[in-house]
Structures are given as C-alpha cells and as structure tokens.
Amino acid sequence: EDKVVQSPLSLVVHEGDTVTLNCSYEVTNFRSLLWYKQEKKAPTFLFMLTSSGIEKKSGRLSSILDKKELFSILNITATQTGDSAIYLCAAPGAGSYQLTFGKGTKLSVIP
C-alpha cells in the first residue's frame, strides 16, 4: 500500500522565521511528488518534483527531492502571515493517476 507521511502535523512560527516541512513516501514505481498549499478551501499547486537533487524554487518557497532516502522537503524563508495554510504532499500510485496524500502540515505564522 502506498504511503505518504508528513511531519510535523502542525507548526507555529513567528514572521520572518524559516521553516522546513517534511514528506516521506513509500510508493511503488515512483514517478513524482507534488506539493500543494491549502489556505481556505481549494488546494493550489506549488511544485512537482521528479528528479533527485534538483531544487524547485518559487519566490520564498523551495523544494527538493531525495529519491534515495525517499523524502522531500519544502522550505519557506522569511515567513509571512500569508504563508499560514495547510501544506499537502502527494504522490501518484503505481500505474494509476490517483494521488495518495499525506495528512498535511498546518503552518501558522504569527506576527
């Protein structure tokens, strides 16, 4: 059974802090790993990672994949209150197009 595990489940930081969110996976025939941000209702896509060691970056957010150790991290530097959200990690299962999601990390950034 495919598994995606995120840690921590929740995190409270102050504005300006740097945070690292973790995602480990056990997926048959791994193809990709995806990160989403869920602020109010609809999760929105952040990154899709397919290759080890290649950092994807978007503003203050970056993510990297380690296919040997089967994990990915999402970094957010200089956090702002607008970064408060649930961050979801997901991977497609073997031979299918359905994503297996982790339980998410709830990030709260306080002023």
Place this chain on the structure above:
Amino acid sequence: DVKVTQSSRYLVKRTGEKVFLECVQDMDHENMFWYRQDPGLGLRLIYFSYDVKMKEKGDIPEGYSVSREKKERFSLILESASTNQTSMYLCASSFWSATNEKLFFGSGTQLSVL
C-alpha cells in the same frame, strides 16, 4: 486558467436524505476525482473517473456513488446521508498523462449532516 466549480460551498442536510454534490470543470480533463477531507485524516479518495460513464472506487467508497454522464461533470451522491459523512468534500480534475499528475481542485463543499 483551469476552473473546477463545485455547486455549493456549504450544505446542511438531515440524516437519511439523498444528497447530490456537483462538480464541473472547464478544461476538457479526462480524469475527475472526489475526495473528502477530515481533520487528522487528510484527503481520502472516494471515487474517481477517467472517462465518461467510467468510475473506479477509491479508498473509502462505502455510502457513496458517482455519476459521470458528461466529460465536464462529475457528481457525488450520498444515497442516505449519515452523520459520519459530515465533512469537507473536494472535487478535482486532471489530464490523462503519465508525466503530469497535477490535480486542479474546486473550492470544496462543507457538508453537515444533522
């Protein structure tokens, strides 16, 4: 931009009622999905469809059915709503591609069953 529209943001129903949740996407995606999201449990797949009139069970299909009569529309049906089906329901769609599994989500329907 891809748009996935769910018909209701909030819904309150009584135990035993038949409930329809509607989802429409405007990007000609082949795949459509229904998830429910509960605190501490994350997103769990209920049903998905990869073509018109095709459906596949996800991880938690019990108590639900689906209908996909047109490519753009995927409906989730609760035949007889129960209190344990109180949840946030998220619809999503994607292209049929082995190299890009990116999902596009609707804004969700918060269903309360009393």
